Amino acid sequence: MVTSTEGGIVSTINSVAMEHSLIVERLSVSFKSGAGDVHAVNDVSLRVTPGKTLGIVGESGSGKSVTVRAVMGLLGHSATVTGSACLDGEELVGMPEDQLRRRRGIKMAMVFQDPMSSLNPTMRIGSQVAEAVRQHRKVGRREAWSEAVALLRSVRVPDPERRARDYPHQLSGGMRQRVMIAMALSARPSVLFADEPTTALDVTTQAQILTLLDDLKQRYGMGVVLITHDLGIAARHTDDLAVMYAGRVVESAPTKTLIGAIRMPYTQALMDAIPRIDAPSHSPLASIEGSPPDPSKPILGCAFAPRCPRVGDRCTTTPLLAEGEPGHRWACWYPLGVDA
Ligand SMILES: Nc1ncnc2c1ncn2[C@@H]1O[C@H](COP(=O)(O)OP(=O)(O)OP(=O)(O)O)[C@@H](O)[C@H]1O
Numbered sequence: 614m615v616t617s618t619e620g621g622i623v624s625t626i627n628s629v630a631m632e633h634s635l636i637v638e639r640l641s642v643s644f645k646s647g648a649g650d651v652h653a654v655n656d657v658s659l660r661v662t663p664g665k666t667l668g669i670v671g672e673s674g675s676g677k678s679v680t681v682r683a684v685m686g687l688l689g690h691s692a693t694v695t696g697s698a699c700l701d702g703e704e705l706v707g708m709p710e711d712q713l714r715r716r717r718g719i720k721m722a723m724v725f726q727d728p729m730s731s732l733n734p735t736m737r738i739g740s741q742v743a744e745a746v747r748q749h750r751k752v753g754r755r756e757a758w759s760e761a762v763a764l765l766r767s768v769r770v771p772d773p774e775r776r777a778r779d780y781p782h783q784l785s786g787g788m789r790q791r792v793m794i795a796m797a798l799s800a801r802p803s804v805l806f807a808d809e810p811t812t813a814l815d816v817t818t819q820a821q822i823l824t825l826l827d828d829l830k831q832r833y834g835m836g837v838v839l840i841t842h843d844l845g846i847a848a849r850h851t852d853d854l855a856v857m858y859a860g861r862v863v864e865s866a867p868t869k870t871l872i873g874a875i876r877m878p879y880t881q882a883l884m885d886a887i888p889r890i891d892a893p894s895h896s897p898l899a900s901i902e903g904s905p906p907d908p909s910k911p912i913l914g915c916a917f918a919p920r921c922p923r924v925g926d927r928c929t930t931t932p933l934l935a936e937g938e939p940g941h942r943w944a945c946w947y948p949l950g951v952d953a
C-alpha cells in the first residue's frame with residue numbers, strides 16, 4: 614500500500630498506468646509435455662499505449678500468439694504462466710476465470726486470422742454483432758440491431774443495413790474480417806489484439822483492413838497489438854515494435870527508430886526476407902536459412918547463434934535485452950552498426 618508520504622511515487626505509478634493501457638512484465642509461459650517442458654515464452658516485457666499500435670513480429674513458433682493468449686487468459690490448464698500483465702491497472706495473471714471472462718470483450722478483445730471459424734454460419738451477421746453488443750450492455754433487440762448496423766458502418770461495410778441481413782458465406786474474406794472487428798469493437802475495449810488478421814487475405818484487402826485498424830485505434834483511442842510475421846507490414850502499420858525469437862523479445866523500440874537502425878541480426882534477417890515488389894517473378898522467395906530452436910530443449914547462449922552471420926566468441930553466453938540507445942533495446946553481443 615502506498616501512503617500519502619510517498620506522493621511522488623503515487624504520481625509516478627499513475628502516470629505510467631495512464632500512459633500505457635497494458636503493461637506486461639517478465640511474462641513467461643511453459644507447457645507440460647511428454648518430451649519435457651516447452652518454454653514457449655520467456656521473460657517478455659511489453660507496453661501498449663492508448664491510440665497506438667504495438668507490433669509483435671517473428672517467425673512461426675517464436676511465441677507471439679502464446680504471449681497474447683496468456684495475457685487474455687486463454688491458455689487453459691496445461692500452461693504455467695508467471696510474471697505480470699496489468700491492464701488498466703488490474704493484474705490479469707492469476708485472475709480467476711470468471712473475472713477474466715468479464716474483462717475479455719469489455720477491456721480486451723481479439724481478432725483472429727480466420728474469421729470464418731469464429732462466425733456462426735447459420736446466423737445473420739447483424740444478429741451476431743447485435744448479440745456481441747447485448748453481451749456487454751443491457752439494451753433491447755431493436756437497439757442492439759441499430760448499434761450493430763452502426764458498428765458495421767464504422768468498419769466500412771458498404772450498405773450496412775442490407776449487409777447486416779447476410780450470412781457469413783455471402784461475404785468476402787475481407788468483409789468477414791470487418792465483421793469480426795465490429796464484434797471486437799462492440800464493447801469499446803482498451804486493447805485490441807489482432808493475431809495475423811490479414812494473412813488469409815489478398816494484398817489489396819490486407820492493406821484495407823490494416824488501414825482500417827489504424828483509423829479505428831485513433832478514433833476509439835484504443836491500443837492495438839498487431840501480430841505479424843511480416844516486418845514490412847509492421848513497419849507500415851505500427852508505432853512500436855517488439856521482435857520475438859525463440860520465445861524472447863530480442864529487439865524493441867519505436868518503429869521508426871528500429872526500422873531506421875536495425876541492431877539485431879535476426880531483425881535484419883526478417884527484413885531481408887520481405888518479398889520485394891520489384892523482384893522478378895521467377896526469383897525465389899527469401900527466407901531465413903535454418904530453423905528456430907526446439908523450445909523443449911535447453912538453449913545455451915544466444916538462441917539465434919546457429920543461424921547468425923555475425924556469431925562470435927561471446928555468443929555462447931545468453932545476451933540479455935538491454936537499452937543500447939535511448940528507447941532502443943536489443944539482445945546481441947555484436948549489434949549491427951555499433952562499434953564493439
Ligand atoms: N498448447 C501448447 N502445448 C505445447 N506447446 C505449445 C502449445 N501452444 C503453443 N506451443 C508452442 O509454443 C511455441 C510458440 O507458439 P506460438 O503459437 O506462440 O507461435 P507464433 O509465434 O504465434 O507462431 P505462428 O506465426 O506460427 O502463429 C511453439 O513452439 C508452439 O509449438
Ligand code: SF4
Binds near residue numbers: 879915916919948
Ligand atoms: S548474440 Fe551473437 S549469435 Fe546472437 S544475434 Fe548477436 S551476434 Fe548473432
Ligand SMILES: [Mg+2]
Binds near residue numbers: 677678808
Ligand atoms: Mg501465432
